[in-house]
Amino acid sequence: MLRRIVPGVALLLTVGVTARALSAAIPVDHLILTIFLGLVLGTVYGVPVWAQDGVATHKVWLEAGIVVMGASVALDRVVAAGPVLVVLVIGTVTTTALVVELLARYVFAVHEKTGSLLAAGSSICGVSAVVAIAEGIDVDESRIAYAAATVLLFDAAMVFVYPLIGHALGLSSTVFGVWTGLTMFSTGPVTAAGFAFSETAGEWSVLVKLTRNATIGVAAIAYAVYYARRGSTVGDSETRESAAVGDGASRGLGYLWETFPKFIFGFLVTMLAANSGLLDAGQVASLANASDWAFLLAFAGLGLEVDVGELRTVGYRPVLAVLVALVTVASTTLLIVQTVF
Amino acid sequence: MTLDSLLPNRFESLGWPLDTVLRWWIGLDDDWQAVYLGLLSVVAVRLGVHVPW
Numbered sequence: 001m002l003r004r005i006v007p008g009v010a011l012l013l014t015v016g017v018t019a020r021a022l023s024a025a026i027p028v029d030h031l032i033l034t035i036f037l038g039l040v041l042g043t044v045y046g047v048p049v050w051a052q053d054g055v056a057t058h059k060v061w062l063e064a065g066i067v068v069m070g071a072s073v074a075l076d077r078v079v080a081a082g083p084v085l086v087v088l089v090i091g092t093v094t095t096t097a098l099v100v101e102l103l104a105r106y107v108f109a110v111h112e113k114t115g116s117l118l119a120a121g122s123s124i125c126g127v128s129a130v131v132a133i134a135e136g137i138d139v140d141e142s143r144i145a146y147a148a149a150t151v152l153l154f155d156a157a158m159v160f161v162y163p164l165i166g167h168a169l170g171l172s173s174t175v176f177g178v179w180t181g182l183t184m185f186s187t188g189p190v191t192a193a194g195f196a197f198s199e200t201a202g203e204w205s206v207l208v209k210l211t212r213n214a215t216i217g218v219a220a221i222a223y224a225v226y227y228a229r230r231g232s233t234v235g236d237s238e239t240r241e242s243a244a245v246g247d248g249a250s251r252g253l254g255y256l257w258e259t260f261p262k263f264i265f266g267f268l269v270t271m272l273a274a275n276s277g278l279l280d281a282g283q284v285a286s287l288a289n290a291s292d293w294a295f296l297l298a299f300a301g302l303g304l305e306v307d308v309g310e311l312r313t314v315g316y317r318p319v320l321a322v323l324v325a326l327v328t329v330a331s332t333t334l335l336i337v338q339t340v341f
Numbered sequence: 342m343t344l345d346s347l348l349p350n351r352f353e354s355l356g357w358p359l360d361t362v363l364r365w366w367i368g369l370d371d372d373w374q375a376v377y378l379g380l381l382s383v384v385a386v387r388l389g390v391h392v393p394w
Binding site for chain 1: 371372373374375376377378379380382383386387390391392393394
């Protein structure tokens with residue numbers, strides 16, 4: 001196992017270090033450059049077979065980087081902003097999900113379950129949410145792939161576009177971080193866009209995004225219950241689906257735990273350890289460096305695994321539904337965040 | 342000689358208890374792997390390991 005992973009991790013490190021060296025010559029943030037370099041290499045040459053297992057570890061590096069990043073987050077700042085952030089997260093998640101559902105069903109005539117997967121992916125945590133919701137409503141594989149590809153298409157675009165918008169509008173680090181955390185889709189691109197803007201923006205974006213991710217279990221159960229009550233009338237394969245959906249809805253707390261992103265616990269433990277005085281300033285700086293290295297590996301993998309061919313298969317109707325919802329919610333949210341922070 | 346052949350074929354070559362710990366860690370799902378990897382980094386830094394950038 002170890003020797004299957006190490007070559008791919010070495011490739012991630014090579015891409016990351018190369019992008020970091022290039023960023024000294026090109027005025028682009030090294031994290032954005034890492035994703036871009038990975039994307040170009042992955043598209044032109046593909047990921048070699050010997051590196052595939054190691055490249056697939058990029059999710060672990062991202063989550064480990066977030067766990068370690070907890071040391072840099074000031075607890076008093078979190079406590080002060082906590083209630084406002086929770087209200088903003090609940091409001092944004094609910095609004096985004098509803099807007100995507102309505103647009104997908106009534107304006108762009110997207111299949112109901114595909115619309116629900118898109119709504120979950122857009123409002124909570126990208127592809128992870130698509131997969132978690134899909135498990136509860138047991139939808140056909142083709143719809144999962146379709147929704148995931150749509151979300152990935154937006155992830156790939158937003159990671160480059162958001163920092164440009166942030167700089168063009170002259171947003172503060174706090175506003176930009178909270179805004180990206182509330183409105184971008186998957187955790188990786190949110191983290192990349194946040195840290196590409198500034199260190200402070202990165203911390204805020206991850207903090208807000210983790211709060212958003214924590215709602216995944218509740219959303220997954222809500223969708224499972226909704227489709228269980230609807231019965232098999234909207235199913236892809238009715239008998240199999242109605243049984244599975246009933247199962248998803250009845251699992252309750254177990255399902256909530258299953259879908260909960262556990263790495264948030266690690267983030268909280270690290271944040272509490274650093275804020276209780278267990279770590280001195282030098283150690284916190286060391287952990288911030290460790291977090292940056294982990295992100296470098298994660299973003300190299302994120303870029304390498306973007307399948308441009310798969311993105312080309314995405315139809316225009318789901319893209320339009322998500323795009324209209326994103327523009328509406330993101331612009332409204334930005335106004336609210338600017339007022340609050 | 343390939344890069345692959347330079348790497349340990351089995352964890353046993355790394356010695357116990359590293360072998361046992363690695364087997365246990367690899368058996369975890371992504372989320373828990375990340376939690377333990379992250380917390381291990383925190384402990385290492387607390388014990389004096391310096392991570393440069």
